[in-house]
Amino acid sequence: MDYQQKISVPMSLPDITDEERAAVAQVMATNYLSMGPWVQAFEQAFRDFTGAKHAIAVNSGTAGLHLCVRAAGWSDGDRVITTPFSFVSSTNVLLYERITPIFVDAEPVTGNIDTVQLKAAVEDLNRSEASAAKWLPPKGDHKGELKGIIAVDVFGQPADYDTIKEIAAPYNMPVIEDSCEALGAMYKNRPAGLLGDMGVFAFYPNKQITTAEGGLVVTNDDKAASIIRSLRNQGRAEGDTWLAHTYLGYNYRMDEMSAALGTIQMKRIEELIRKRAQVAEWYREELSDIDEIELPHTAASTTRDSWFVYVIRVKDADRRDEVSQKLKALGIPVRPYFSPIHLQPYMQEKFGYEPGRFPVTEDLGRRGLAIPFSGKMTREQIAQVGSSLRQIF
Ligand SMILES: Cc1ncc(COP(=O)(O)O)c(C=O)c1O
Known part of the structure; x- marks a missing residue:
């Protein structure tokens, strides 16, 4: 083999035009580098594109997933089912809240969560501690109630949400859709992101659109949206002044340069x-x-x-x-x-x-x-x- 013949093909490349560059430059010429009109325009672009009632921009996909976990109300010791075949964030956001991730294996064709095993896991975990045992991690004490599911749209293909929601429904469990890899995908002609109760997109430069770093949550749930808006902004509730914090929150806000870049990218989606x-x-x-x-x-x-x-x-x-x-x-x-x-x-x-x-x-x-x-x-x-x-x- 001729190893001398070097060819250079980049692993991935963002697709940026002069229009994106001009929009970012325009932000730099104003005094509004954060919490200005571009984030609102970016969120509107997502409401238009997905049909979601609420779109909330954040500064990474991981931040978006973390806020969904908080909005779902899952916390210490709860059990939540997810997949081990994913980028680490979909599990890490559970660990941030001291929730036990219960893994269900992938199915071999798409790599998405195996819904046959998911059904068995949900039933076993709800039946008795003896039947739950085989699904629990081998090390540690993992008592707790099964509270929900985080499914992942692997490599740009939605998981089988009709089946996932059917499995979750009898137990009233929220389903979070990690759609960080699947902006624009359609499942049975329905848009990715809205297939669970809350969905998250991510915009790292190798993604379908980029904001450099960034993410966004979509949901039709008013209460979840209101919690997510508050927690991304240091826990300020609607009406709170700058130094009033009703909740324990984070700085997960998207900046204006990222939002300007993303808004123009969405025009080209x-x-x-x-x-x-x-x-x-x-x-x-x-x-x-x-x-x-x-x-x-x-x-x-x-x-x-x-x-x-x-x-x-x-x-x-x-x-x-x-x-x-x-x-x-x-x-x-x-x-x-x-x-x-x-x-x-x-x-x-x-x-x-x-x-x-x-x-x-x-x-x-x-x-x-x-x-x-x-x-x-x-x-x-x-x-x-x-x-x-x-x-x-
Ligand atoms: C499946 C999945 N979930 C979550 C994320 C996290 O997104 P971010 O890197 O914006 O935090 C990614 C990013 O690559 C991802 O592929």
Whole structure:
């Protein structure tokens, strides 16, 4: 193999035009760098785009998820079900509130939470402590009531919310939708973000739209929206003066530069999603004849896939790291994706998890490789990735 032939394809790239640059520059020329009109315009853009009654901008997806957990009223010792096949934030926000995350494994096709196992877990956890035991973390004392579910829309595809909500309904449990990777996706023609009781988007530069750092909560629930608005702003309730704080809150506010950038990005959302879908289609054309890898699968319920990353699976798990190293040597950056949450060092330390506990998540984690992806990739770059993979196999 010719390792000398270096080709450079960025892992991801934000798609920024002069209009975004001008909007940010315009903010800089005013005295309103925070709590001004752009955050309101950004929130309006999300109400228009998703049809949500409330949209609340925050300074990261993690902050948005944390506020949803607070608005759900979950706290110390409660049990909440989530998935180990995700970015760490969807579990961390539970740990911030000393809630026990109860993991349910992923299903192997999309990587979203397995609803057959979810149903069994919800029933077992509500039946008796003896039947609950098999779902609890191996280490620690985890007494508490099951209070809700955080589902994750993995890689831009919504989880199966009709089933998830049907499972949660008899117990009146709120469902939080971590849609940080799925802005613009459609589930049975309904927009991602509004599929649970509260939904969260994120805008790091590799996302469908970016605000540099940022996030946003959407919900139709008036009470939750009011709590989230207050807590993002240091716990000031409506009518509180600057130094009055009705609740324990945070500074999770989005700034005006980010909101200006995001508002212009939202004007281009359809174009941005379309460009990413085109790149995903080019990858399919380019890579579908390589027998050693599996390509992403779009579920029938996903009536619009909003491509966030392009994750291939190396069929032979033992070869994944070799493939990864060789691609890197050829100038193609790649990332193992996701790395199972339950096997992160702090999770193993706190909860005593060992490999083998969530076999689907671990298998996807061992075989998954995110390859370069953004709406700015050219057909030529896709061909470079394809020929590098062919060269390796
Ligand atoms: C599934 C998921 N949840 C939450 C987040 C957190 O978003 P942020 O990085 O804006 O805090 C991300 C970000 O990558 C994500 O992919």
